[in-house]
Amino acid sequence: MQLFYNKFIEGRNITLSRDESNHCVRVMRLSTDDIIYITNGKGTLCKSRITKPDKNACETEIIEAIDVPPERDCSLHIAISPTKSIERFEWFLEKATEIGTDRIIPLLCKNSERRTFNEERLKRVIIAAMKQSLKSWLPEITPFVSFENLVKKKFIGNKFIATANEPHGNNLGSLYQKGSDIIILIGPEGDFQKDEVKLAQNNGFIPVSLGKSRLRTETAGLVACCDVNLINLLH
Amino acid sequence: MQLFYNKFIEGRNITLSRDESNHCVRVMRLSTDDIIYITNGKGTLCKSRITKPDKNACETEIIEAIDVPPERDCSLHIAISPTKSIERFEWFLEKATEIGTDRIIPLLCKNSERRTFNEERLKRVIIAAMKQSLKSWLPEITPFVSFENLVKKKFIGNKFIATANEPHGNNLGSLYQKGSDIIILIGPEGDFQKDEVKLAQNNGFIPVSLGKSRLRTETAGLVACCDVNLINLLH
Numbered sequence: 001m002q003l004f005y006n007k008f009i010e011g012r013n014i015t016l017s018r019d020e021s022n023h024c025v026r027v028m029r030l031s032t033d034d035i036i037y038i039t040n041g042k043g044t045l046c047k048s049r050i051t052k053p054d055k056n057a058c059e060t061e062i063i064e065a066i067d068v069p070p071e072r073d074c075s076l077h078i079a080i081s082p083t084k085s086i087e088r089f090e091w092f093l094e095k096a097t098e099i100g101t102d103r104i105i106p107l108l109c110k111n112s113e114r115r116t117f118n119e120e121r122l123k124r125v126i127i128a129a130m131k132q133s134l135k136s137w138l139p140e141i142t143p144f145v146s147f148e149n150l151v152k153k154k155f156i157g158n159k160f161i162a163t164a165n166e167p168h169g170n171n172l173g174s175l176y177q178k179g180s181d182i183i184i185l186i187g188p189e190g191d192f193q194k195d196e197v198k199l200a201q202n203n204g205f206i207p208v209s210l211g212k213s214r215l216r217t218e219t220a221g222l223v224a225c226c227d228v229n230l231i232n233l234l235h
Numbered sequence: 236m237q238l239f240y241n242k243f244i245e246g247r248n249i250t251l252s253r254d255e256s257n258h259c260v261r262v263m264r265l266s267t268d269d270i271i272y273i274t275n276g277k278g279t280l281c282k283s284r285i286t287k288p289d290k291n292a293c294e295t296e297i298i299e300a301i302d303v304p305p306e307r308d309c310s311l312h313i314a315i316s317p318t319k320s321i322e323r324f325e326w327f328l329e330k331a332t333e334i335g336t337d338r339i340i341p342l343l344c345k346n347s348e349r350r351t352f353n354e355e356r357l358k359r360v361i362i363a364a365m366k367q368s369l370k371s372w373l374p375e376i377t378p379f380v381s382f383e384n385l386v387k388k389k390f391i392g393n394k395f396i397a398t399a400n401e402p403h404g405n406n407l408g409s410l411y412q413k414g415s416d417i418i419i420l421i422g423p424e425g426d427f428q429k430d431e432v433k434l435a436q437n438n439g440f441i442p443v444s445l446g447k448s449r450l451r452t453e454t455a456g457l458v459a460c461c462d463v464n465l466i467n468l469l470h
Contacts (some may be wrong), residue, residue: 024389053262071410071448091326093456095457098447098449098450098451098454099448099450099454099458100447100448100449111419116359132451133449133450133451134405134449135448135449168468171465171468171469173469174468174469174470175467180430199411209279210305211334211335211465211468212335212464212468213306213333213334213335213368213370214369214370215332215333215334215368216333216367219333219334221331222457222461223328223334223461225464226457226458226461226465227461227465228460229446230406230408230446230461230465232408233403233406233408233447234408234409235409
C-alpha cells in the first residue's frame with residue numbers, strides 16, 4: 001500500500017502537492033492507472049487512480065473513500081518541552097506518531113533549553129511517520145505554549161504532570177482511567193521547577209511517575225504515550 | 236551524581252579504564268579528592284574518592300559500596316532483528332537501557348537485512364545510556380543468534396513472538412503475566428516469515444500484537460519494553 005498525504009480532500013479528484021507528487025512520480029516511479037492511497041490525516045482514506053503522473057502536480061481520481069475510525073475512544077495530548085537536541089525531539093515526534101497520539105503541545109518551561117523550532121520541519125517528520133505507519137490520523141503539533149498558559153487552560157479529562165520526584169507507586173499507568181481524555185505534561189532536561197509543579201497541582205494536574213527509571217525528556221514522552229495506549233488496550 | 240563504569244570491582248581501589256579516565260579527568264575536569272560513583276553494571280555501586288587523577292588511568296579509593304536491587308523481580312529478554320539503519324538500532328538500545336531491560340539478543344531471521352554489527356560500538360551505546368540514567372544494572376547484549384537456534388533454546392517463563400498479523404485483542408499487555416520472566420521476539424523490517432512464526436509456536440511461543448499500529452522494528456522493541464515494565468508496576 002502506497003500512502004500519500006493531502007491536507008484537503010474535496011470532490012472526486014485530488015491533485016497531490018509538489019512534495020508528494022515528486023515522491024509519487026519521481027521516487028516511486030508510479031504512473032497512469034497505478035493505484036495509490038491518499039489520506040487527509042483526519043480519518044479519510046481515498047483509494048485513488050493516477051490520471052496524470054506529473055512530478056510537480058500529480059492528478060488522481062478517487063475510486064473509493066473510506067472513513068477510518070480514530071485509534072482510541074479518547075484523546076491523548078502530550079505537552080512536552082522540546083529537547084536541546086532537535087534530533088531527539090524529532091525522534092519523539094516520529095515514535096509518538098507511530099504509537100499513536102492526538103496532539104503534541106511544545107511546552108515552554110522555566111528550565112527549557114530550546115525556545116524555538118522550525119514548525120514546518122517538525123510537521124514533515126510527523127507526516128512521514130504517519131505515512132510510514134499507514135495511519136489516516138495525523139497528530140496535531142501546536143505552536144509553543146507557555147507552561148503557565150497551558151495549565152490554566154480548560155481541559156476536560158485526566159490531567160497529569162510527570163515529575164522525577166514522585167514515588168513509583170503514583171505511576172501514570174495506575175492513575176490514568178481507561179477511556180478518558182488525557183493531557184500529560186513532560187518537563188525539560190532540568191525537569192520542572194517546584195513552583196511549576198505547584199501551579200499545575202493548583203490547576204488540577206496530578207503529579208505522576210513514569211516508572212522506576214530516570215528518563216530523558218523524549219523517553220518520558222514516549223513512555224507516557226505507550227502507557228496510555230496500553231491501558232486503553234487492556235481488558 | 237557523576238556515574239562511571241568499571242567492569243570489575245574488587246578490593247578497596249578502582250582504577251578507571253582509559254575511556255572512563257579520560258572522561259573523568261579531561262572532560263569533567265575532576266581532580267584529587269573529588270567524589271564519583273562507579274558501577275560494575277551488575278548491581279554494585281561504589282561511592283569513591285579520586286586519589287590520582289590520571290587521564291589514562293584514574294585511581295580511586297572506595298568509600299562505600301552499595302548493593303542496588305534489580306529493577307524488576309523478573310527478567311526481560313528482547314530478541315530483536317537489528318535494523319538496516321544501525322542508527323535506529325542504537326536508538327532502540329539507548330531507550331531499552333533507559334526504560335529497563337536485562338538482555339538484548341540480536342536475532343538473525345530470514346528477512347533480516349542487517350547481518351553484521353560492531354559489537355563494541357553497541358556496547359558503548361548501552362554503557363552510555365546506563366550512566367546517563369544513573370542505573371547500576373547494565374543490559375547484556377549477546378552476539379547474533381539464529382532464529383531457529385533461539386526458539387529451540389530452553390527458556391522458563393512467558394514466551395512471545397510479536398507479529399503484525401495478530402488481532403489487537405491478543406496483545407502483549409493482556410497476555411503477559413506480571414512478575415514472570417519473559418522473552419519476546421521482534422522481527423525484521425519485512426516481519427517474520429510464516430514458517431518462522433509456526434516454528435516459534437511449535438516451541439511454545441505465543442503470537443501477540445503490540446497494539447493497533449503498524450510499528451517499525453525498533454519501535455516494536457520499545458513498545459514491548461514499555462509494556463512489560465508498566466505491567467510490572469501496576470497494582
